[in-house]
Amino acid sequence: MMLRNFYIFIFLLSFSFSANAQVEPLKEVAPPSFIKSIILSGSNDGDQFPVLKLGDPLRITFDDVNGDEVDYYYKIVHCNYDWTPSNLSKAQYMRGFDNQRIINYENSFNTLQLYSNYRLTIPNNFTTLLLTGNYMLSIYNDDDELMFSRKFIVYQNAVNVSAAVHRTRDLSTIDKDQLIQFEINSPNLFLRNPEREVKVAILQNYQWNRAIMNIKPQYTLGSKLMYRYNTETSFRGGNEFFNFDNKEIRGGNISIARIELRDVYHNFLHTNATRANEPYTFNPDVNGNFLINTIQGNDPSIEADYAKIHFSLNNYMKLDGSKVYVYGRFNNYALTEDNQLFYNAETDLYEAEILLKQGFYNYKYVVLTSKNELQHAKISGSYFQTENDYLIIVYFRKFGEVYDSIIGIGTTNSSVIKN
The missing domain is CATH 2.60.40.150 (C2 domain)
Structure with missing residues (x-):
């Protein structure tokens, strides 16, 4: 009898621990440096934050600039309002299976930068989503290592x-x-x-x-x-986004100051100035988005080339150990070393060099303080x-x-x- 009571106590204790365990929200994971041009889109062209009506297709594309034709797999997790994984089994929110290999990919054509372009559409022969809610899409390599993850939502019109x-x-x-x-x-x-x-x-x-x-x-x-x-x-x-357009990778325009051809093309953008203390000026933008495009071919997904984009910021504000980043939808507003600007004493500018696919891009500068506080208006300013x-x-x-x-x-x- 005492042994039976002991086992009951152990069971209840373990249940109590599991019930009180905090489930962490899922966070989007930034890709490694060789994964570029990640786009999740719905039915509307140019919509790079997919808000999908239940049954509408989700399209995912990305490039591997190693060009090795690696096998990639996708997994999908249904999440609660706060992005913690829901208690549903996959069979409840999905018909079929995930963890399937992405079979549609092509190698770049007539480009200096070799890459493989991967394409995935959901629903497909293996996977159909059955419920509305928050979803996290994750891409893994064949060693089951997480490459990146992205959020999307599925809704229905009940209100x-x-x-x-x-x-x-x-x-x-x-x-x-x-x-x-x-x-x-x-x-x-x-x-x-x-x-x-x-x-x-x-x-x-x-x-x-x-x-x-x-x-x-x-x-x-x-x-x-x-x-x-x-x-x-x-x-x-906030403020309007800066932009540049390099669909003609060999020619300058109002946003590109000069071009150099090395291993790939290098596009040097005009230096941007700090706008925090300047009057508001309207500048048409696409609110942080980007569009892959080229005039050198018919299929931008495999015929658009990559260029090293040189960003430069003229800033005389005291940063006191803070870090400056350039970001937009093109890097999912992430703060990584790849998009950090570093001070160049020779030019007296903050500079960054990022490999990006040809197209039209919006971007903005933000500051991360030494206390890990993100300041969107420190450099760009904020206007109603x-x-x-x-x-x-x-x-x-x-x-x-x-x-x-x-x-x-x-x-x-x-x-x-x-x-």
């Missing part, structure tokens, strides 16, 4: 979301911030306890690292959930007039369910700002 951008109500930041106010209308979906069942995420320019989350509805009005916060849903407006895209994602977990579904999305843009 309507309307949103608008306003000037912030905080007078101390009224010239810098943009306030998002919105409402969720659910005429055909009864929300019994919206404070517990409904969650939202608000993204600026589709950047998860700046998302506003855990915002509850302020009040209900019939079938509508109202979010009319004055400060809690505000973002720094800046044109930004906003995405509102609505999650729903009905009482008794074990996962967070996505029941609607809303979009708005700050080109029209209300007072």
Whole structure:
């Protein structure tokens, strides 16, 4: 009897430890230096943050500049609202199997930089997604080593979301911030306890690292959930992105100062200046995105060449041990040594050299302080007039369910700002 009670105690103790164990959210992993030009897209051309309606295709492409025709495999994990893995089995959110080899790839054609271009579409003969929600796609090599991972979402339209951008109500930041106010209308979906069942995420320019989350509805009005916060849903407006276009890799333009041919082409961009203390100037951009393109061939995926892009920043602000990075959608807004700028005493400039595929690119400079705080406005400045895209994602977990579904999305843009 005593032995039986001892085993029961051990079982309950182990169960208690497992129940209290903290499950860490999944994070996007930056690729190694030889993996380039990662693009996840949905049905809309140029949309590089895939917001997929359930059943729509997800397209993934990337290049391996080693050009060795390595075998790569994909895995997909369904996640909760906070990006922790959900308790669903793969059979519950997927028909078929993942961990399949990517069989569609081609080698580059008529380029100085050799590379292999890999292409994957989901759904395919092996994999079909069955549920809405957050998903993490991971790419592995044949040694089962993680190469990179990317987030995407799948939704269905069960509610309507309307949103608008306003000037912030905080007078101390009224010239810098943009306030998002919105409402969720659910005429055909009864929300019994919206404070517990409904969650939202608000993204600026589709950047998860700046998302506003855990915002509850302020009040209900019939079938509508109202979010009319004055400060809690505000973002720094930031500044417009810089851009360059090198689809003609051998010719200069307004953003490329000079070109050199070495092992590959080197494109030297005009030096950018610190804008934090300058007046706002409108500059059309694509809010951080990039588009692979070339005029030297018909298929940019294998005929666009790579060039070493030389970035330079003229900065006289004190950085006090902080680091400067150049980033955009082209590197998934990651902060790595590959995109860090280093001070060059000979030129008195901060400089970086990055191997990028031909095309049109947006980029911006950010600062990471010695306390590991990311400052987006330190060099670029922040202005309420800046044109930004906003995405509102609505999650729903009905009482008794074990996962967070996505029941609607809303979009708005700050080109029209209300007072």
